[in-house]
Structures are given as C-alpha cells and as structure tokens.
Amino acid sequence: MKKMLIMCGAGHATSTVVRAKVESWLKKEGLINQVSIKQSAIVDEVANISNGNYDIVVSTTVVPKEIKDKVINGVALLTGIGAGKVFNAVKKEIEA
C-alpha cells in the first residue's frame, strides 16, 4: 500500500477537488486498492514530507524549495491543462 498525500493551502477546497479526480482515476486504472489517501493543509505537512512519510505527494499550492522535488504539482487537475502528465507522474510513483 502506497501512502499518498493530497494537499493545498487550506486543506479544504482545491485538495478536495483533486482528491475526487485522483480517486476516480485510481478506480479506472484499477489501482484504488494500492493507495491510501490523506488530505491535508501544507502547513501541517512540510515536516512529514521532508521526513519521507509519504510515497506520493500531490499539491495544488506553493511548496518550500527544500521539498519541491518530492512533490507533484496537481494544478493541472484543476485547469485540465496537462492533467495526463500529473496522472503519469502519480502512476510512476505507485509502480516504483
């Protein structure tokens, strides 16, 4: 089971939308049972991400430089522009 974090600024609005998109995609791909999803606000998660507590992190908000390479930019799932790239990146992490 891979641990996925979906986060935004408040942990309410955009992460909720991204979570719904990711969950329906996981179902479609038959991967839903391989991933546990947590939804949260970035302020509560920076330390957890630095410590490597998650296998996959998708963010719709600005992240500090030190964790940038551990985070997938999920804004494409809101705008629809380049959503496929985000799903590919997530898939790569699930299969890693």
Next chain:
Amino acid sequence: MFFDRDIMLFHQEAEDSTDIISRMAIRLTEADIVKRDFGKHVLEREATYPTGLQTKALGVAIPHTDSKYVNQSQIAFASLKKPISFKDMTDSDKKVEVSLIFMIAMSKPHDQMTLLSNLMAVFQNENVLIKLLQSDDVAEVKQVLKTNNIE
C-alpha cells in the same frame, strides 16, 4: 445554493488583487455570510498560498480561507474590466493576469465537493468563462452556472 445570496460584482476596475479581494470580502461580511475577520484572513492566505490559475481562456482566482471564518457556504463572483495580477497557485514567482474571481466561503471543510468540482470543470470551458466575463446580470450568470451544474 452557492450563489443564492447574489454576491456578484461586474466589470470592476480594481487597483490590484488586494483591492478586489477586499471589495468582495466586504460584500460577504455585510451580508453576514462570513465573520468580520474573513477578509483579513483571505488576504493573508493569498499572500502565502496564492490562488491564481491560468486556464486556456483567461486567468481566474479562487481566494478563500479557513471555514471557521464562515457562517454560510457561499461563493462571491467578480469580473474585472481589465485583468489584474495574482500570484500563481503553485509558483509565487509567477503572475497570472486574472479576469474572473470566485471567492469561496465554505462553512464546513469538505462542503459541496461536487459543486466545487463542477466549478473547476467550468475553468476548462473557454466559452463559459467568456460568457461569464461579458455578463453584467446576476440572473444571467446564475443561469450560465446552473447549466453547468453549479448553483
């Protein structure tokens, strides 16, 4: 239900993002939809975690803050005469020229997920965004949103 209080500002001429955010927050506060310090917290959040989104058609922004500052779930709508700069949602160094603003006030953290998803889907529809930008009529905007499953 998200737009039933008719908090809409059309073709505004705003100085900057702070100006338009403040105007929208004042309208929400006056209608008692949000608590008095909602606007202040939206501005603070926008500075740290900006909400500008570049879509294919135009720039949109979705300023919001914690649900504890909200009495009733509602979205305020504003269109701008000329676009103003917001910081990009994932990169504060980048700017997005924003023409439409949806200020989201949610009284519960995960309220109305379907509605929010539908709103985001509208951001992918150039024709709808342009219609919203051109309109100056509350009933018309509500009708456009309703046909896209947002109400």
